[in-house]
Amino acid sequence: MRSFPPLPNVRGSRASDDLLAGHLWLLELIDGTGLRFGMDASGLLRFGDPETTYADPEAVPVALRPAVRRVRERFDREALRDAVADPESVVFFGVATHHRGTDYDWDRLPSFLGTDVWIGRATGQEAESGAESREGSFRPPDAAAAIFEGVGLDPVNAVEREVNARDFDPEGYAIPGSAWRDGPAAGVVVRNKRGGRGRILADERATGTSEDAPDFDDxxxxxxxxxxxxxxxxxxxxxxxxxxxxxxxxxxxxxxxxxxxxxxxxxxxxxxxxxxxxxxxxxxxxxxxxxxxx
CATH class of the missing domain: 1.10.10 (Arc Repressor Mutant, subunit A)
Structure with a gap:
Protein backbone atom coordinates (compact mmCIF):
# COMPACT_ATOMS: atom_id res chain seq x y z
CA MET A 1 0.00 0.00 0.00
CA ARG A 2 1.42 3.36 -0.99
CA SER A 3 2.95 5.47 1.78
CA PHE A 4 1.64 8.80 3.02
CA PRO A 5 3.05 11.79 1.15
CA PRO A 6 5.51 13.93 3.13
CA LEU A 7 4.08 17.01 4.81
CA PRO A 8 6.95 19.36 5.74
CA ASN A 9 6.61 22.50 7.82
CA VAL A 10 6.52 25.48 5.47
CA ARG A 11 7.64 28.09 7.98
CA GLY A 12 11.25 29.15 8.52
CA SER A 13 12.09 29.25 4.79
CA ARG A 14 11.38 25.53 4.53
CA ALA A 15 8.63 25.84 1.92
CA SER A 16 9.65 24.32 -1.39
CA ASP A 17 9.51 26.44 -4.51
CA ASP A 18 6.91 24.18 -6.07
CA LEU A 19 4.47 24.76 -3.19
CA LEU A 20 4.13 28.53 -3.02
CA ALA A 21 3.19 28.93 -6.66
CA GLY A 22 -0.09 29.18 -8.48
CA HIS A 23 -3.26 28.96 -6.42
CA LEU A 24 -3.38 27.34 -3.00
CA TRP A 25 -5.90 25.38 -1.02
CA LEU A 26 -5.75 25.68 2.77
CA LEU A 27 -7.21 22.67 4.60
CA GLU A 28 -7.71 22.24 8.32
CA LEU A 29 -4.97 20.11 9.87
CA ILE A 30 -6.74 17.53 12.04
CA ASP A 31 -4.98 16.19 15.12
CA GLY A 32 -5.19 12.40 14.83
CA THR A 33 -3.47 9.40 13.23
CA GLY A 34 -3.09 8.83 9.52
CA LEU A 35 -5.24 6.01 8.13
CA ARG A 36 -4.92 4.62 4.59
CA PHE A 37 -6.88 1.95 2.81
CA GLY A 38 -7.43 0.27 -0.52
CA MET A 39 -9.89 -2.19 -2.02
CA ASP A 40 -9.00 -5.54 -3.57
CA ALA A 41 -10.81 -7.25 -6.44
CA SER A 42 -13.31 -8.91 -4.09
CA GLY A 43 -14.30 -5.59 -2.52
CA LEU A 44 -12.41 -6.26 0.72
CA LEU A 45 -10.96 -3.11 2.25
CA ARG A 46 -7.44 -3.30 3.67
CA PHE A 47 -6.19 -0.70 6.13
CA GLY A 48 -2.95 0.71 7.42
CA ASP A 49 -1.61 3.53 9.55
CA PRO A 50 1.50 5.52 8.50
CA GLU A 51 3.88 2.70 9.47
CA THR A 52 1.86 -0.53 9.43
CA THR A 53 -0.70 -2.38 7.33
CA TYR A 54 -3.21 -4.68 9.01
CA ALA A 55 -4.17 -8.06 7.57
CA ASP A 56 -6.41 -8.77 10.56
CA PRO A 57 -9.04 -6.24 11.67
CA GLU A 58 -8.42 -7.26 15.28
CA ALA A 59 -4.86 -5.95 14.93
CA VAL A 60 -6.07 -2.39 14.29
CA PRO A 61 -5.31 -0.21 17.35
CA VAL A 62 -8.37 0.47 19.48
CA ALA A 63 -8.33 4.23 18.89
CA LEU A 64 -8.48 3.70 15.11
CA ARG A 65 -11.32 1.16 15.08
CA PRO A 66 -14.14 3.75 14.96
CA ALA A 67 -12.56 5.19 11.80
CA VAL A 68 -12.18 1.75 10.22
CA ARG A 69 -15.80 0.91 11.02
CA ARG A 70 -17.05 4.20 9.55
CA VAL A 71 -15.18 3.58 6.30
CA ARG A 72 -16.45 0.01 6.05
CA GLU A 73 -20.04 1.03 6.68
CA ARG A 74 -20.10 3.99 4.31
CA PHE A 75 -17.69 3.17 1.49
CA ASP A 76 -19.46 2.75 -1.87
CA ARG A 77 -17.54 0.00 -3.65
CA GLU A 78 -19.62 0.16 -6.82
CA ALA A 79 -18.99 3.90 -7.14
CA LEU A 80 -15.24 3.23 -7.10
CA ARG A 81 -15.54 0.42 -9.65
CA ASP A 82 -17.54 2.71 -11.95
CA ALA A 83 -15.08 5.60 -11.60
CA VAL A 84 -11.72 3.97 -12.32
CA ALA A 85 -10.43 1.31 -14.67
CA ASP A 86 -8.43 -0.43 -11.94
CA PRO A 87 -9.91 0.05 -8.45
CA GLU A 88 -7.04 -1.88 -6.90
CA SER A 89 -4.64 0.89 -7.98
CA VAL A 90 -6.42 3.46 -5.79
CA VAL A 91 -5.24 4.27 -2.26
CA PHE A 92 -7.27 6.52 0.02
CA PHE A 93 -5.59 8.56 2.76
CA GLY A 94 -7.08 10.37 5.70
CA VAL A 95 -7.11 10.95 9.43
CA ALA A 96 -8.53 8.67 12.09
CA THR A 97 -9.68 11.31 14.53
CA HIS A 98 -8.83 10.67 18.17
CA HIS A 99 -7.46 12.50 21.18
CA ARG A 100 -3.80 13.39 20.74
CA GLY A 101 -3.79 16.62 22.72
CA THR A 102 -6.57 18.55 21.00
CA ASP A 103 -10.08 18.38 22.44
CA TYR A 104 -12.65 18.25 19.65
CA ASP A 105 -16.43 18.10 19.73
CA TRP A 106 -16.33 14.34 19.34
CA ASP A 107 -20.05 13.95 18.64
CA ARG A 108 -19.75 16.18 15.57
CA LEU A 109 -16.29 15.24 14.32
CA PRO A 110 -16.39 12.22 11.95
CA SER A 111 -14.13 9.39 13.05
CA PHE A 112 -12.52 9.50 9.59
CA LEU A 113 -11.80 12.49 7.35
CA GLY A 114 -10.29 11.99 3.90
CA THR A 115 -7.26 13.99 2.83
CA ASP A 116 -5.71 12.41 -0.28
CA VAL A 117 -6.42 10.01 -3.11
CA TRP A 118 -3.72 8.22 -5.10
CA ILE A 119 -4.77 6.75 -8.44
CA GLY A 120 -2.24 4.52 -10.10
CA ARG A 121 -3.79 4.31 -13.57
CA ALA A 122 -6.09 6.15 -15.94
CA THR A 123 -9.64 6.79 -14.79
CA GLY A 124 -12.59 5.07 -16.39
CA GLN A 125 -13.36 8.10 -18.55
CA GLU A 126 -9.71 8.33 -19.63
CA ALA A 127 -9.68 4.62 -20.49
CA GLU A 128 -12.85 4.99 -22.59
CA SER A 129 -11.33 7.91 -24.50
CA GLY A 130 -8.32 5.78 -25.44
CA ALA A 131 -5.87 7.43 -23.07
CA GLU A 132 -2.95 5.24 -22.14
CA SER A 133 -2.39 4.30 -18.53
CA ARG A 134 -0.17 6.91 -16.98
CA GLU A 135 2.08 7.00 -13.99
CA GLY A 136 0.06 7.27 -10.80
CA SER A 137 -0.46 10.53 -8.99
CA PHE A 138 -2.16 12.16 -6.04
CA ARG A 139 -5.27 14.00 -7.10
CA PRO A 140 -5.53 17.77 -6.54
CA PRO A 141 -7.36 18.78 -3.34
CA ASP A 142 -10.63 19.69 -5.05
CA ALA A 143 -10.67 16.43 -7.02
CA ALA A 144 -9.79 14.40 -3.92
CA ALA A 145 -12.66 15.98 -1.99
CA ALA A 146 -15.08 15.13 -4.79
CA ILE A 147 -13.82 11.53 -4.90
CA PHE A 148 -14.33 11.05 -1.15
CA GLU A 149 -17.85 12.44 -1.38
CA GLY A 150 -18.51 10.20 -4.37
CA VAL A 151 -17.67 7.05 -2.39
CA GLY A 152 -19.67 8.15 0.66
CA LEU A 153 -16.92 9.55 2.92
CA ASP A 154 -16.27 12.98 4.41
CA PRO A 155 -13.28 14.94 3.11
CA VAL A 156 -11.29 17.18 5.41
CA ASN A 157 -12.73 20.69 5.43
CA ALA A 158 -11.20 23.50 3.40
CA VAL A 159 -10.39 26.74 5.22
CA GLU A 160 -9.74 28.74 2.02
CA ARG A 161 -9.77 27.84 -1.66
CA GLU A 162 -7.85 29.21 -4.64
CA VAL A 163 -5.64 31.60 -2.68
CA ASN A 164 -3.09 33.29 -4.94
CA ALA A 165 0.34 32.15 -3.74
CA ARG A 166 1.73 35.66 -4.31
CA ASP A 167 -0.65 36.93 -1.61
CA PHE A 168 0.16 34.19 0.90
CA ASP A 169 2.74 34.70 3.66
CA PRO A 170 3.35 31.52 5.69
CA GLU A 171 5.26 33.42 8.38
CA GLY A 172 2.45 35.88 9.06
CA TYR A 173 -0.46 33.52 8.56
CA ALA A 174 -2.87 33.38 11.53
CA ILE A 175 -4.25 29.93 12.31
CA PRO A 176 -8.06 30.08 11.98
CA GLY A 177 -10.65 28.58 14.28
CA SER A 178 -11.40 24.90 13.94
CA ALA A 179 -14.60 23.68 12.35
CA TRP A 180 -14.68 20.91 14.96
CA ARG A 181 -14.03 22.60 18.30
CA ASP A 182 -14.39 25.89 20.12
CA GLY A 183 -10.84 27.05 19.58
CA PRO A 184 -8.08 27.27 16.98
CA ALA A 185 -7.29 24.54 14.50
CA ALA A 186 -4.22 22.41 15.16
CA GLY A 187 -2.84 23.99 11.98
CA VAL A 188 -3.46 24.12 8.26
CA VAL A 189 -2.27 22.05 5.31
CA VAL A 190 -1.16 24.15 2.35
CA ARG A 191 -1.60 22.51 -1.06
CA ASN A 192 -1.53 23.41 -4.71
CA LYS A 193 -2.91 21.54 -7.69
CA ARG A 194 0.53 20.48 -8.94
CA GLY A 195 1.18 18.24 -5.96
CA GLY A 196 3.03 20.63 -3.66
CA ARG A 197 2.08 20.42 0.00
CA GLY A 198 3.19 21.45 3.48
CA ARG A 199 1.81 22.35 6.88
CA ILE A 200 1.66 25.26 9.27
CA LEU A 201 1.24 24.26 12.91
CA ALA A 202 -0.50 26.36 15.52
CA ASP A 203 1.90 27.79 18.07
CA GLU A 204 -0.39 26.65 20.84
CA ARG A 205 -3.25 24.18 20.99
CA ALA A 206 -5.41 22.51 23.57
CA THR A 207 -3.47 19.97 25.62
CA GLY A 208 -6.29 17.99 27.18
CA THR A 209 -9.22 18.57 29.45
CA SER A 210 -9.36 20.03 32.90
CA GLU A 211 -10.53 16.77 34.41
CA ASP A 212 -8.12 14.72 36.49
CA ALA A 213 -6.58 11.94 34.42
CA PRO A 214 -6.66 8.47 35.95
CA ASP A 215 -3.73 6.17 36.49
CA PHE A 216 -3.32 4.97 32.90
CA ASP A 217 -2.01 1.59 34.08
CA ASP A 218 -5.03 0.90 36.29
Whole structure:
Protein backbone atom coordinates (compact mmCIF):
# COMPACT_ATOMS: atom_id res chain seq x y z
CA MET A 1 0.00 0.00 0.00
CA ARG A 2 1.42 3.36 -0.99
CA SER A 3 2.95 5.47 1.78
CA PHE A 4 1.64 8.80 3.02
CA PRO A 5 3.05 11.79 1.15
CA PRO A 6 5.51 13.93 3.13
CA LEU A 7 4.08 17.01 4.81
CA PRO A 8 6.95 19.36 5.74
CA ASN A 9 6.61 22.50 7.82
CA VAL A 10 6.52 25.48 5.47
CA ARG A 11 7.64 28.09 7.98
CA GLY A 12 11.25 29.15 8.52
CA SER A 13 12.09 29.25 4.79
CA ARG A 14 11.38 25.53 4.53
CA ALA A 15 8.63 25.84 1.92
CA SER A 16 9.65 24.32 -1.39
CA ASP A 17 9.51 26.44 -4.51
CA ASP A 18 6.91 24.18 -6.07
CA LEU A 19 4.47 24.76 -3.19
CA LEU A 20 4.13 28.53 -3.02
CA ALA A 21 3.19 28.93 -6.66
CA GLY A 22 -0.09 29.18 -8.48
CA HIS A 23 -3.26 28.96 -6.42
CA LEU A 24 -3.38 27.34 -3.00
CA TRP A 25 -5.90 25.38 -1.02
CA LEU A 26 -5.75 25.68 2.77
CA LEU A 27 -7.21 22.67 4.60
CA GLU A 28 -7.71 22.24 8.32
CA LEU A 29 -4.97 20.11 9.87
CA ILE A 30 -6.74 17.53 12.04
CA ASP A 31 -4.98 16.19 15.12
CA GLY A 32 -5.19 12.40 14.83
CA THR A 33 -3.47 9.40 13.23
CA GLY A 34 -3.09 8.83 9.52
CA LEU A 35 -5.24 6.01 8.13
CA ARG A 36 -4.92 4.62 4.59
CA PHE A 37 -6.88 1.95 2.81
CA GLY A 38 -7.43 0.27 -0.52
CA MET A 39 -9.89 -2.19 -2.02
CA ASP A 40 -9.00 -5.54 -3.57
CA ALA A 41 -10.81 -7.25 -6.44
CA SER A 42 -13.31 -8.91 -4.09
CA GLY A 43 -14.30 -5.59 -2.52
CA LEU A 44 -12.41 -6.26 0.72
CA LEU A 45 -10.96 -3.11 2.25
CA ARG A 46 -7.44 -3.30 3.67
CA PHE A 47 -6.19 -0.70 6.13
CA GLY A 48 -2.95 0.71 7.42
CA ASP A 49 -1.61 3.53 9.55
CA PRO A 50 1.50 5.52 8.50
CA GLU A 51 3.88 2.70 9.47
CA THR A 52 1.86 -0.53 9.43
CA THR A 53 -0.70 -2.38 7.33
CA TYR A 54 -3.21 -4.68 9.01
CA ALA A 55 -4.17 -8.06 7.57
CA ASP A 56 -6.41 -8.77 10.56
CA PRO A 57 -9.04 -6.24 11.67
CA GLU A 58 -8.42 -7.26 15.28
CA ALA A 59 -4.86 -5.95 14.93
CA VAL A 60 -6.07 -2.39 14.29
CA PRO A 61 -5.31 -0.21 17.35
CA VAL A 62 -8.37 0.47 19.48
CA ALA A 63 -8.33 4.23 18.89
CA LEU A 64 -8.48 3.70 15.11
CA ARG A 65 -11.32 1.16 15.08
CA PRO A 66 -14.14 3.75 14.96
CA ALA A 67 -12.56 5.19 11.80
CA VAL A 68 -12.18 1.75 10.22
CA ARG A 69 -15.80 0.91 11.02
CA ARG A 70 -17.05 4.20 9.55
CA VAL A 71 -15.18 3.58 6.30
CA ARG A 72 -16.45 0.01 6.05
CA GLU A 73 -20.04 1.03 6.68
CA ARG A 74 -20.10 3.99 4.31
CA PHE A 75 -17.69 3.17 1.49
CA ASP A 76 -19.46 2.75 -1.87
CA ARG A 77 -17.54 0.00 -3.65
CA GLU A 78 -19.62 0.16 -6.82
CA ALA A 79 -18.99 3.90 -7.14
CA LEU A 80 -15.24 3.23 -7.10
CA ARG A 81 -15.54 0.42 -9.65
CA ASP A 82 -17.54 2.71 -11.95
CA ALA A 83 -15.08 5.60 -11.60
CA VAL A 84 -11.72 3.97 -12.32
CA ALA A 85 -10.43 1.31 -14.67
CA ASP A 86 -8.43 -0.43 -11.94
CA PRO A 87 -9.91 0.05 -8.45
CA GLU A 88 -7.04 -1.88 -6.90
CA SER A 89 -4.64 0.89 -7.98
CA VAL A 90 -6.42 3.46 -5.79
CA VAL A 91 -5.24 4.27 -2.26
CA PHE A 92 -7.27 6.52 0.02
CA PHE A 93 -5.59 8.56 2.76
CA GLY A 94 -7.08 10.37 5.70
CA VAL A 95 -7.11 10.95 9.43
CA ALA A 96 -8.53 8.67 12.09
CA THR A 97 -9.68 11.31 14.53
CA HIS A 98 -8.83 10.67 18.17
CA HIS A 99 -7.46 12.50 21.18
CA ARG A 100 -3.80 13.39 20.74
CA GLY A 101 -3.79 16.62 22.72
CA THR A 102 -6.57 18.55 21.00
CA ASP A 103 -10.08 18.38 22.44
CA TYR A 104 -12.65 18.25 19.65
CA ASP A 105 -16.43 18.10 19.73
CA TRP A 106 -16.33 14.34 19.34
CA ASP A 107 -20.05 13.95 18.64
CA ARG A 108 -19.75 16.18 15.57
CA LEU A 109 -16.29 15.24 14.32
CA PRO A 110 -16.39 12.22 11.95
CA SER A 111 -14.13 9.39 13.05
CA PHE A 112 -12.52 9.50 9.59
CA LEU A 113 -11.80 12.49 7.35
CA GLY A 114 -10.29 11.99 3.90
CA THR A 115 -7.26 13.99 2.83
CA ASP A 116 -5.71 12.41 -0.28
CA VAL A 117 -6.42 10.01 -3.11
CA TRP A 118 -3.72 8.22 -5.10
CA ILE A 119 -4.77 6.75 -8.44
CA GLY A 120 -2.24 4.52 -10.10
CA ARG A 121 -3.79 4.31 -13.57
CA ALA A 122 -6.09 6.15 -15.94
CA THR A 123 -9.64 6.79 -14.79
CA GLY A 124 -12.59 5.07 -16.39
CA GLN A 125 -13.36 8.10 -18.55
CA GLU A 126 -9.71 8.33 -19.63
CA ALA A 127 -9.68 4.62 -20.49
CA GLU A 128 -12.85 4.99 -22.59
CA SER A 129 -11.33 7.91 -24.50
CA GLY A 130 -8.32 5.78 -25.44
CA ALA A 131 -5.87 7.43 -23.07
CA GLU A 132 -2.95 5.24 -22.14
CA SER A 133 -2.39 4.30 -18.53
CA ARG A 134 -0.17 6.91 -16.98
CA GLU A 135 2.08 7.00 -13.99
CA GLY A 136 0.06 7.27 -10.80
CA SER A 137 -0.46 10.53 -8.99
CA PHE A 138 -2.16 12.16 -6.04
CA ARG A 139 -5.27 14.00 -7.10
CA PRO A 140 -5.53 17.77 -6.54
CA PRO A 141 -7.36 18.78 -3.34
CA ASP A 142 -10.63 19.69 -5.05
CA ALA A 143 -10.67 16.43 -7.02
CA ALA A 144 -9.79 14.40 -3.92
CA ALA A 145 -12.66 15.98 -1.99
CA ALA A 146 -15.08 15.13 -4.79
CA ILE A 147 -13.82 11.53 -4.90
CA PHE A 148 -14.33 11.05 -1.15
CA GLU A 149 -17.85 12.44 -1.38
CA GLY A 150 -18.51 10.20 -4.37
CA VAL A 151 -17.67 7.05 -2.39
CA GLY A 152 -19.67 8.15 0.66
CA LEU A 153 -16.92 9.55 2.92
CA ASP A 154 -16.27 12.98 4.41
CA PRO A 155 -13.28 14.94 3.11
CA VAL A 156 -11.29 17.18 5.41
CA ASN A 157 -12.73 20.69 5.43
CA ALA A 158 -11.20 23.50 3.40
CA VAL A 159 -10.39 26.74 5.22
CA GLU A 160 -9.74 28.74 2.02
CA ARG A 161 -9.77 27.84 -1.66
CA GLU A 162 -7.85 29.21 -4.64
CA VAL A 163 -5.64 31.60 -2.68
CA ASN A 164 -3.09 33.29 -4.94
CA ALA A 165 0.34 32.15 -3.74
CA ARG A 166 1.73 35.66 -4.31
CA ASP A 167 -0.65 36.93 -1.61
CA PHE A 168 0.16 34.19 0.90
CA ASP A 169 2.74 34.70 3.66
CA PRO A 170 3.35 31.52 5.69
CA GLU A 171 5.26 33.42 8.38
CA GLY A 172 2.45 35.88 9.06
CA TYR A 173 -0.46 33.52 8.56
CA ALA A 174 -2.87 33.38 11.53
CA ILE A 175 -4.25 29.93 12.31
CA PRO A 176 -8.06 30.08 11.98
CA GLY A 177 -10.65 28.58 14.28
CA SER A 178 -11.40 24.90 13.94
CA ALA A 179 -14.60 23.68 12.35
CA TRP A 180 -14.68 20.91 14.96
CA ARG A 181 -14.03 22.60 18.30
CA ASP A 182 -14.39 25.89 20.12
CA GLY A 183 -10.84 27.05 19.58
CA PRO A 184 -8.08 27.27 16.98
CA ALA A 185 -7.29 24.54 14.50
CA ALA A 186 -4.22 22.41 15.16
CA GLY A 187 -2.84 23.99 11.98
CA VAL A 188 -3.46 24.12 8.26
CA VAL A 189 -2.27 22.05 5.31
CA VAL A 190 -1.16 24.15 2.35
CA ARG A 191 -1.60 22.51 -1.06
CA ASN A 192 -1.53 23.41 -4.71
CA LYS A 193 -2.91 21.54 -7.69
CA ARG A 194 0.53 20.48 -8.94
CA GLY A 195 1.18 18.24 -5.96
CA GLY A 196 3.03 20.63 -3.66
CA ARG A 197 2.08 20.42 0.00
CA GLY A 198 3.19 21.45 3.48
CA ARG A 199 1.81 22.35 6.88
CA ILE A 200 1.66 25.26 9.27
CA LEU A 201 1.24 24.26 12.91
CA ALA A 202 -0.50 26.36 15.52
CA ASP A 203 1.90 27.79 18.07
CA GLU A 204 -0.39 26.65 20.84
CA ARG A 205 -3.25 24.18 20.99
CA ALA A 206 -5.41 22.51 23.57
CA THR A 207 -3.47 19.97 25.62
CA GLY A 208 -6.29 17.99 27.18
CA THR A 209 -9.22 18.57 29.45
CA SER A 210 -9.36 20.03 32.90
CA GLU A 211 -10.53 16.77 34.41
CA ASP A 212 -8.12 14.72 36.49
CA ALA A 213 -6.58 11.94 34.42
CA PRO A 214 -6.66 8.47 35.95
CA ASP A 215 -3.73 6.17 36.49
CA PHE A 216 -3.32 4.97 32.90
CA ASP A 217 -2.01 1.59 34.08
CA ASP A 218 -5.03 0.90 36.29
CA UNK A 219 -8.01 -0.46 34.30
CA UNK A 220 -10.42 0.00 37.21
CA UNK A 221 -9.46 3.66 37.56
CA UNK A 222 -9.87 4.19 33.83
CA UNK A 223 -13.30 2.54 33.83
CA UNK A 224 -14.42 4.48 36.89
CA UNK A 225 -13.33 7.79 35.36
CA UNK A 226 -14.42 7.35 31.75
CA UNK A 227 -17.05 4.57 31.57
CA UNK A 228 -19.70 7.06 32.62
CA UNK A 229 -23.47 6.80 32.44
CA UNK A 230 -23.48 9.40 29.68
CA UNK A 231 -20.96 7.40 27.63
CA UNK A 232 -23.03 4.23 28.01
CA UNK A 233 -26.17 6.09 26.94
CA UNK A 234 -24.48 7.51 23.85
CA UNK A 235 -23.14 4.10 22.82
CA UNK A 236 -26.52 2.40 23.30
CA UNK A 237 -28.27 5.17 21.33
CA UNK A 238 -25.78 4.79 18.49
CA UNK A 239 -26.27 1.01 18.37
CA UNK A 240 -30.04 1.54 18.34
CA UNK A 241 -29.75 3.96 15.40
CA UNK A 242 -27.76 1.37 13.48
CA UNK A 243 -30.27 -1.37 14.24
CA UNK A 244 -27.65 -3.33 16.17
CA UNK A 245 -28.34 -5.20 19.39
CA UNK A 246 -27.10 -3.41 22.51
CA UNK A 247 -25.63 -6.52 24.12
CA UNK A 248 -23.18 -6.34 27.00
CA UNK A 249 -20.30 -7.32 24.73
CA UNK A 250 -21.22 -4.86 21.98
CA UNK A 251 -21.66 -2.00 24.44
CA UNK A 252 -18.39 -2.80 26.26
CA UNK A 253 -16.48 -2.86 22.97
CA UNK A 254 -17.88 0.48 21.83
CA UNK A 255 -17.30 2.13 25.20
CA UNK A 256 -13.64 1.07 25.19
CA UNK A 257 -13.29 2.42 21.64
CA UNK A 258 -14.94 5.66 22.75
CA UNK A 259 -12.50 6.00 25.64
CA UNK A 260 -9.58 5.36 23.29
CA UNK A 261 -10.85 7.93 20.79
CA UNK A 262 -12.07 10.74 23.02
CA UNK A 263 -9.86 10.76 26.14
CA UNK A 264 -6.16 11.05 26.99
CA UNK A 265 -5.96 7.31 27.80
CA UNK A 266 -3.45 5.55 25.53
CA UNK A 267 -3.88 1.88 24.70
CA UNK A 268 -1.16 -0.50 23.58
CA UNK A 269 2.17 -1.99 24.50
CA UNK A 270 4.79 -0.11 26.44
CA UNK A 271 5.04 1.84 29.66
CA UNK A 272 2.24 4.24 30.46
CA UNK A 273 -0.20 2.47 28.15
CA UNK A 274 -3.45 0.81 29.14
CA UNK A 275 -4.11 -2.84 28.32
CA UNK A 276 -7.25 -2.99 26.13
CA UNK A 277 -8.30 -6.43 27.42
CA UNK A 278 -8.07 -5.47 31.08
CA UNK A 279 -9.88 -2.18 30.52
CA UNK A 280 -12.61 -4.01 28.59
CA UNK A 281 -13.06 -6.45 31.47
CA UNK A 282 -13.51 -3.54 33.89
CA UNK A 283 -15.91 -1.79 31.51
CA UNK A 284 -17.91 -4.99 30.94
CA UNK A 285 -18.91 -5.18 34.60
CA UNK A 286 -20.23 -1.63 34.43
CA UNK A 287 -21.99 -2.38 31.14
CA UNK A 288 -23.93 -5.21 32.77
CA UNK A 289 -25.14 -2.86 35.48
CA UNK A 290 -26.00 -0.10 33.00
CA UNK A 291 -27.99 -2.43 30.74
CA UNK A 292 -29.74 -4.11 33.65
CA UNK A 293 -31.15 -0.74 34.67
CA UNK A 294 -32.65 -0.05 31.21
Missing amino acids: PEAIAETYATEDRFERVVADLDRRGAAATVDAVADRVVESIARETPVRFGAGGGSADPGRVRAAVTERARVALADR
